[in-house]
Amino acid sequence: MPATKSRSRRFDLIAFDWDGTLFDSTAIIVRCIQSAVRDVGGTVPTDKEASYVIGMGLMQALAYAAPDVPPEKYTELGNRYRFHYIQHQDDLSLFDGVLPLLADLRERGHLLAVATGKSRRGLDEALHSVDLRGVFDGSRTADQTAGKPHPLMLKELMAEFDVPSERVLMIGDTTHDLQMAVNAGCASLGVSYGAHEPDAFHPLHPLFIAHSVREMHDWLLENA
DSSP states (O other): OOGGGOOSSSOSEEEEOOBTTTBOOHHHHHHHHHHHHHHTTOOOOOHHHHHHTBTBOHHHHHHHHOTTSOGGGHHHHHHHHHHHHHHHGGGOOBOTTHHHHHHHHHHTTOEEEEEESSOHHHHHHHHTSGGGTTTOSEEEETTTSOOTTSTHHHHHHHHHHTOOGGGEEEEESSHHHHHHHHHHTOEEEEETTSSSOGGGGGGGOOSOEESSHHHHHHHHHHHO
């Protein structure tokens, strides 16, 4: 049944960021960014600097994290990041509790989507898991649309499912996610267990800040 047919829910479409929100990958991404910058001779960013760029499109993120690396080395920088990430991708997994959360939301009739700074190829590889097959109704990536906090990902998902902005909730672990929601006219929920410190979320007015998947699950069942 199309989401617009039911008004018993506050939100018809719930869009999730991927890394650091559903997928436990923040620490590995930070290390891969640092290793890539080191490989091309740049000044290695701190953990805080590297984690700040998570959620952006890859090249936007790497350019921000390595401002002293010249543009002619960006291709090499991106290739080195992908090399290091591939070495660790089998170490990554969904946070505990994510699959039951998604199952409960689907049972309640919410449309579920992913809006991520990952590449299309990277997201498709992650979604290839049997456990995730058919869970999400749609997805957008930075290389398909525009990097966060540009609202194009959410705008396209809203258009695809014919859901107005006030019926959309964006969930993410970075200020880039929450600012994207603001830019798209959508509500947001922040999670504190990912890349950014939750104190930075408050100026962006998320409806709630969850400190665990369990807290997110409980809030969504009660309020979404």
